Amino acid sequence: xxxxxxxxxxxxxxxxxxxxxxxxxxxxxxxxxxxxxxxxxxxxxxxxxxxxxxxxxxxxxxxxxxxxxxxxxxxxxxxxxxxxxxxxxxxxxxxxxxxxxxxxxxxxxxxxxxxxxxxxxxxxxxxxxxxxxxxxxxxxxxxxxxxxxxxxxxxxxxxxxxxxxxxxxxxxxxxxxxxxxxxxxxxxxxxxxxxxxxxxxxxxxxxxxxxxxxxxxxxxxxxxxxxxxxxxxxxxxxxxxxxxxxxxxxxxxxxxxxxxxxxxxxxxxxxxxxxxxxxxxxxxxxxxxxxxxxxxxxxxxxxxxxxxxxxxxxxxxxxxxxxxxxxxxxxxxxxxxxxxxxxxxxxxxxxxxxxxxxxxxxxxxxxxxxxxxxxxxxxxxxxxxxxxxxxxxxxxxxxxxxxxxxxxxxxxxxxxxxxxxxxxxxxxxxxxxxxxxxxxxxxxxxxxxxxxxxxxxxxxxxxxxxxxxxxxxxxxxxxxxxxxxxxxxxxxxxxxxxxxxxxxxxxxxxxxxxxxxxxxxxxxxxxxxxxxxxxxxxxxxxxxxxxxxxxxxxxxxxxxxxxxxxxxxxxxxxxxxxxxxxxxxxxxxxxxxxxxxxxxxxxxxxxxxxxxxxxxxxxxxxxxxxxxxxxxxxxxxxxxxxxxxxxxxxxxxxxxxxxxxxxxxxxxxxxxxxxxxxxxxxxxxxxxxxx
Amino acid sequence: xxxxxxxxxxxxxxxxxxxxxxxxxxxxxxxxxxxxxxxxxxxxxxxxxxxxxxxxxxxxxxxxxxxxxxxxxxxxxxxxxxxxxxxxxxxxxxxxxxxxxxxxxxxxxxxxxxxxxxxxxxxxxxxxxxxxxxxxxxxxxxxxxxxxxxxxxxxxxxxxxxxxxxxxxxxxxxxxxxxxxxxxxxxxxxxxxxxxxxxxxxxxx
Numbered sequence: 058x059x060x061x062x063x064x065x066x067x068x069x070x071x072x073x074x075x076x077x078x079x080x081x082x083x084x085x086x087x088x089x090x091x092x093x094x095x096x097x098x099x100x101x102x103x104x105x106x107x108x109x110x111x112x113x114x115x116x117x118x119x120x121x122x123x124x125x126x127x128x129x130x131x132x133x134x135x136x137x138x139x140x141x142x143x144x145x146x147x148x149x150x151x152x153x154x155x156x157x158x159x160x161x162x163x164x165x166x167x168x169x170x171x172x173x174x175x176x177x178x179x180x181x182x183x184x185x186x187x188x189x190x191x192x193x194x195x196x197x198x199x200x201x202x203x204x205x206x207x208x209x210x211x212x213x214x215x216x217x218x219x220x221x222x223x224x225x226x227x228x229x230x231x232x233x234x235x236x237x238x239x240x241x242x243x244x245x246x247x248x249x250x251x252x253x254x255x256x257x258x259x260x261x262x263x264x265x266x267x268x269x270x271x272x273x274x275x276x277x278x279x280x281x282x283x284x285x286x287x288x289x290x291x292x293x294x295x296x297x298x299x300x301x302x303x304x305x306x307x308x309x310x311x312x313x314x315x316x317x318x319x320x321x322x323x324x325x326x327x328x329x330x331x332x333x334x335x336x337x338x339x340x341x342x343x344x345x346x347x348x349x350x351x352x353x354x355x356x357x358x359x360x361x362x363x364x365x366x367x368x369x370x371x372x373x374x375x376x377x378x379x380x381x382x383x384x385x386x387x388x389x390x391x392x393x394x395x396x397x398x399x400x401x402x403x404x405x406x407x408x409x410x411x412x413x414x415x416x417x418x419x420x421x422x423x424x425x426x427x428x429x430x431x432x433x434x435x436x437x438x439x440x441x442x443x444x445x446x447x448x449x450x451x452x453x454x455x456x457x458x459x460x461x462x463x464x465x466x467x468x469x470x471x472x473x474x475x476x477x478x479x480x481x482x483x484x485x486x487x488x489x490x491x492x493x494x495x496x497x498x499x500x501x502x503x504x505x506x507x508x509x510x511x512x513x514x515x516x517x518x519x520x521x522x523x524x525x526x527x528x529x530x531x532x533x534x535x536x537x538x539x540x541x542x543x544x545x546x547x548x549x550x551x552x553x554x555x556x557x558x559x560x561x562x563x564x565x566x567x568x569x570x571x572x573x574x575x576x577x578x579x580x581x582x583x584x585x586x587x588x589x590x591x592x593x594x595x596x597x598x599x600x601x602x603x604x605x606x607x608x609x610x611x612x613x614x615x616x617x618x619x620x621x622x623x624x625x626x627x628x629x630x631x632x633x634x635x636x637x638x639x640x641x642x643x644x645x646x647x648x649x650x651x652x653x654x655x656x657x658x659x660x661x662x663x664x665x666x667x668x669x670x671x672x673x674x675x676x677x678x679x680x681x682x683x684x685x686x687x688x689x690x691x692x693x694x695x696x697x698x699x700x701x702x703x704x705x706x707x708x709x710x711x712x713x714x715x716x717x718x719x720x721x722x723x724x725x726x727x728x729x730x731x732x733x734x735x736x737x738x739x740x741x742x743x744x745x746x747x748x
Numbered sequence: 749x750x751x752x753x754x755x756x757x758x759x760x761x762x763x764x765x766x767x768x769x770x771x772x773x774x775x776x777x778x779x780x781x782x783x784x785x786x787x788x789x790x791x792x793x794x795x796x797x798x799x800x801x802x803x804x805x806x807x808x809x810x811x812x813x814x815x816x817x818x819x820x821x822x823x824x825x826x827x828x829x830x831x832x833x834x835x836x837x838x839x840x841x842x843x844x845x846x847x848x849x850x851x852x853x854x855x856x857x858x859x860x861x862x863x864x865x866x867x868x869x870x871x872x873x874x875x876x877x878x879x880x881x882x883x884x885x886x887x888x889x890x891x892x893x894x895x896x897x898x899x900x901x902x903x904x905x906x907x908x909x910x911x912x913x914x915x916x917x918x919x920x921x922x923x924x925x926x927x928x929x930x931x932x933x934x935x936x937x938x939x940x941x942x943x944x945x946x947x948x949x950x951x952x953x
Contacts, residue, residue, distance in 0.1 A: 415876050
C-alpha cells in the first residue's frame with residue numbers, strides 16, 4: 058500500500074538509515090557517496106552565494122541560447138559525472154582485490170556500482186561530452202552564428218541534465234538498479250526488481266534520450282541549412298562531417314532507446330507483458346530493440362572523436378589532412394554499417410548460426426573503414442612537422458591502444474570465439490580499450506584544442522601533458538590485465554570469485570585504477586592552475602595553434618555572434634589559405650545587422666519539470682508527476698505565445714568590434730609553431746611554409 | 749539562402765527572413781517526423797513479433813469492431829482533407845476566418861476519431877482484452893494507443909493554433925506553424941493507414 062502523498066517514499070530510503078541500523082564497510086561506502094553528493098551541492102550553493110554568482114549564472118549561462126555556452130555546460134555536466142564514474146570504477150577495483158571468497162561490498166552494492174558506472178559513462182559522460190564539443194565547434198567551423206534551433210538546443214541540455222540529476226539523486230534517496238547499464242528484463246521487470254532502482258534508470262535514460270534525439274535533429278539541420286557561402290559539402294572540416302554522421306545516427310538510434318525504455322516502463326508500471334516470463338512476453342525483443350540503439354551509440358560517441366583526431370593531426374603536423382575524401386566515405390560507411398551489427402551483442406542468445414554469421418561478417422567489415430581512418434591519420438603525420446603537444450600525445454596513445462582494442466573487437470566478432478569469451482573480463486577489457494581510447498582520448502584532445510576558443514586562454518601544457526601520460530599509463534594497467542583474466546575464465550560483473558589465480562592480475566588492475574585516479578586529480582588541477590594563471594596563458598587573437606579552419610579566424614574567446622561578418626569560403630582549410638596568401642585579418646566588404654536569439658528560461662523550466670516528473674514516477678508520487686507533466690506541456694504552449702524571441706545587433710556595432718580586433722591583431726607579435734606552448738603565444742601564428 | 753520555399757505557404761522572396769526561418773523549421777520538422785516514424789516502426793515490428801503471443805487471451809475476432817474502425821478511418825481521412833482546405837485557404841485567401849473554420853472542423857473530426865477510439869478501447873477492456881492479459885494485447889494497446897496520443901496532442905496543437913490565429917492573425921510565424929501542423933496531421937493519417945491495414949484488416953483476415 059503506497060501513501061497517496063508520499064508514494065513509496067518514507068524515512069528509510071536513504072543509505073544513512075541503513076548505516077545506522079547495520080554498520081559495515083558496505084554501508085559506510087554507500088553513505089560516504091551520498092554524503093559526498095550532499096556536501097558537493099552545499100559547497101556549490103555556498104560558493105555561488107558567497108561570490109554573488111547566482112544572477113550571472115542565471116543571466117549568462119542557464120538561460121543563454123548561445124551554442125558555445127550550451128556546449129560548455131554540456132562538458133561541465135559531463136565532467137561532474139565523469140568524476141563520479143571514475144570514482145565508482147576505483148571503488149569497484151578496490152572491492153575486486155578483496156573479492157576472493159567475499160569482498161568488502163555486498164553483491165547488491167557491487168551490482169549497483171557497475172550499473173551506475175556504465176549508465177553514467179555512456180549516457181552522462183560520453184554522450185554529453187561529444188554533444189558539447191559538437192555544439193561548441195560545429196557552428197564556428199561552418200561559419201554559422203548559432204544552431205538552427207537555439208532554444209531547442211537549450212531544451213536538449215535541460216533534458217540531459219534532468220536525467221543526470223536523477224542518477225545523482227539515486228545515491229541519496231533509494232538505490233539504483235542492479236541490472237547493468239543495459240537493464241535486461243525479465244530480471245529488471247516488476248517481478249524480480251520491484252524496488253525503485255530500475256525506475257531511476259528508466260526515467261533518467263528516457264528523459265535524456267529524448268534530449269539526445271533533439272540534439273541530433275538540431276545538429277543535422279544546422280549542418281544542412283546553416284553553412285556559410287562557399288562551404289560546400291566537400292569543404293566542410295572533418296569534425297563537422299563526423300558531427301553530421303553522428304547527428305543522423307542520433308535521429309535514428311535514439312528512438313529505439315525511447316521505445317525500449319517505454320515498453321519496459323509499461324511492463325513495470327501498468328502490468329504490460331512485453332518482456333515478462335509469462336503471458337507471451339519476449340525478452341529477446343528487448344535485447345533487439347535496445348541494441349538497435351546500443352550499437353550505433355558506440356559509433357555516435359566515437360565518430361566525433363575521430364573528427365577531433367582528424368583536425369588535430371592536420372593542425373599539429375602542419376599538413377593538409379591526408380585522404381579527405383576517403384575519410385568522408387569511411388565516416389559515412391561506419392554510420393551506415395553500424396546499424397547492421399547490433400546482434401553481435403548477443404551471439405549466444407540462440408538465434409542460430411546463419412544469423413550469427415551474417416552479423417559477425419558485418420562486424421568484421423566495419424573494421425575496414427576504421428582502418429582506413431587510422432592509415433589516413435598516420436599518412437597525415439608522415440613527413441609533417443609534428444609538435445608533440447597534448448592532443449598529439451592523446452592521438453599517439455589512441456593509435457597504439459585503440460588499434461589493440463579494435464583488433465580484439467574483430468576477434469570477438471567471430472561468433473565461435475565469442476561463445477568462449479562472451480560475458481568475461483575479456484569483453485570488459487575490449488570495450489574499455491576502444492571507448493576510452495577512442496572517445497575519451499579524442500574528447501580530451503578536443504577539449505585541450507578548443508579550450509582557448511571557449512575561454513580565451515590556453516591550458517597549462519606541462520600539467521596537461523602529465524595528465525595525458527597518467528591517463529595513458531593508468532588505463533593500460535587498469536584494463537590490459539583484464540584480457541588475461543578473461544581468457545583465464547573470469548566472468549564480468551562477478552562480485553566475488555574463488556580462484557586465487559585471478560588475484561595477481563586484479564592487483565595490477567587495482568594499481569591501474571589508482572593511476573587513473575591520479576590522472577583525474579591532475580586533470581582537475583590542470584584546469585585550476587590554468588584558470589589561476591589565465592593572464593599569462595591568454596591568447597586573445599584567437600589562433601594559438603596555427604589553425605586551418607574558420608573557428609580560428611575569430612578572437613578567443615569567440616564573440617557571442619561568432620563572426621563579425623559572414624565568412625565566405627573558397628576551399629578546404631580556408632584560414633590556412635588566407636594565411637599563405639597573406640590575407641587573414643582584413644576588414645570585411647560590408648557588415649549587416651544580425652539577429653541573435655534572446656535568453657529564455659524554457660530549458661531550465663523543462664529541466665526542473667521533467668526531473669521532478671521522473672523523481673515522482675520513480676517513487677509513485679502520482680499527483681506530483683501529473684503536476685510536472687502539466688507544467689511541461691504548459692511551458693511549451695506558453696513559449697508559442699512569446700513573440701519577441703530575437704534581439705538585433707546593428708551592423709555598426711559589429712564593424713567597430715571588428716576594427717578593434719584588427720587593431721589588436723596588428724599590435725600582437727606572431728609566434729612560430731615551435732613556440733606555441735610558451736608564454737609568448739598570444740594567439741597570432743606565424744606560418745613558416747605554405748601548407 | 750537558396751532552395752524553394754515549401755509548397756502550401758505564401759512566403760515569397762519578399763518575405764526574406766520569414767522564408768529562411770520557415771525553411772529551417774520545415775526541414776527540422778521533417779527530420780522529427782522521420783525520427784517519430786522510427787518509433788512507430790519499432791512498435792509495428794513489436795506488434796508483428798507479438799502476434800502469436802496470445803497466451804490464451806481474447807483475439808481480434810472478439811475484440812475488433814470493423815465498422816467502428818471504418819468510421820474512425822473515414823473521420824481521420826476526412827480531417828486530413830479539411831486540413832488541406834485550411835492550407836489552401838491560407839495560401840490563396842489569406843484571410844483568417846476561413847482558415848480558422850477549416851482548422852476547427854479538422855479538430856471536430858479528430859475529436860470524433862478519438863471518441864470512437866476510446867469507445868473501442870472500453871469495449872475491448874469489457875471483453876477482457878486488457879493489455880495485462882497477453883503480449884499481443886500489450887503490443888496492440890501500445891501501438892494504437894500511441895497513435896491515439898499523437899492525435900490528442902494534435903488536437904491540443906489545433907487549439908493553440910486557433911488561439912494564436914485569434915490573437916495574432918495570419919502572420920509569418922503562424923503560417924509557418926500551420927505548415928508544420930499540417931505535416932504532422934497528414935503524418936498521423938499515414939500511421940493510421942498502417943495500423944488499419946496491419947492491425948485491423950490483418951487481424952480480421
